[in-house]
Amino acid sequence: MLRAILLGPPGAGKGTQAAKLVEKYSVPHISTGDIFRKNIKEGTELGKRAQEYMNKGELVPDDLVIEIATSRLLEDDCKDGYLLDGFPRTVHQAEELDKFLQAHGSKLDYAINVAVEKEALITRLTGRRVCEKCGAGFHIVNLQPKVEGVCDECGGKLIQRADDTLETVENRIDVYEKQTMPLIQYYEKAGNIVNVNGDQELDKVFADIVSALGE
Ligand code: AP5
Numbered sequence: 001m002l003r004a005i006l007l008g009p010p011g012a013g014k015g016t017q018a019a020k021l022v023e024k025y026s027v028p029h030i031s032t033g034d035i036f037r038k039n040i041k042e043g044t045e046l047g048k049r050a051q052e053y054m055n056k057g058e059l060v061p062d063d064l065v066i067e068i069a070t071s072r073l074l075e076d077d078c079k080d081g082y083l084l085d086g087f088p089r090t091v092h093q094a095e096e097l098d099k100f101l102q103a104h105g106s107k108l109d110y111a112i113n114v115a116v117e118k119e120a121l122i123t124r125l126t127g128r129r130v131c132e133k134c135g136a137g138f139h140i141v142n143l144q145p146k147v148e149g150v151c152d153e154c155g156g157k158l159i160q161r162a163d164d165t166l167e168t169v170e171n172r173i174d175v176y177e178k179q180t181m182p183l184i185q186y187y188e189k190a191g192n193i194v195n196v197n198g199d200q201e202l203d204k205v206f207a208d209i210v211s212a213l214g215e
């Protein structure tokens, strides 16, 4: 059982660590960013609304995100835990999540904060490649696929995310600092924050998270 959120700047490695954590703890991985990208790909109304903000590196409006995340948490597979990735990312979202969980007699076990210096984030994001088909993440230097441009997991084509251009990356980091960083204090106050140094080898970051969660 694990009811947790992953907190951290764009490129901190939330998605990378989430993939490993959900396997270990057998809980669903809920990434609001992934949900929006799926909707954009499918051309839904939600996708169209979200895309305007995402392409500029701005946050999608709170009401829209809260509705999507909380309705996802009501699905059956979340009964025995979940790992939220990229939600909440404003204090208002965090308050609404707490209210929602409280109303369902539940609460978060951990807010896992993965910290990485700004310079490293830019290199990570501009060099990131993702599988068009299954969403698996790679990096042109740090996490190379076995065959260039091809996903190790499913053979799909590796592409660059639309918001991984230098200009948008810089804005995403600014937006993080202004709107999301205050959440660190929010969860410090709540007493369930776990701070991890994300500026280390992937496996070391993972080991640190697991040991901080007490296993
Ligand atoms: P989202 O998809 O959540 O993007 P993000 O927060 O910007 O974070 P990323 O996915 O870019 O980074 P990550 O931390 O997952 O890093 P990764 O593991 O891939 O959100 C996108 C957009 O959707 C937002 O801008 C917003 O518009 C909207 N949105 C989503 N949720 C929202 C919300 N709650 N409210 C409002 N709007 C919302 O790693 C990055 C790269 O680094 C990879 O190439 C990886 O291989 C490499 N790497 C990872 N770990 C390491 C390591 N330890 N060492 C070296 N390289 C590493």
Ligand code: MG
Residues within 6 Å of the ligand: 014, 015, 016, 031, 033
């Ligand atoms: Mg991600």
Ligand code: ZN
Residues within 6 Å of the ligand: 131, 132, 133, 134, 135, 136, 151, 152, 153, 154, 155, 156
């Ligand atoms: Zn794939």
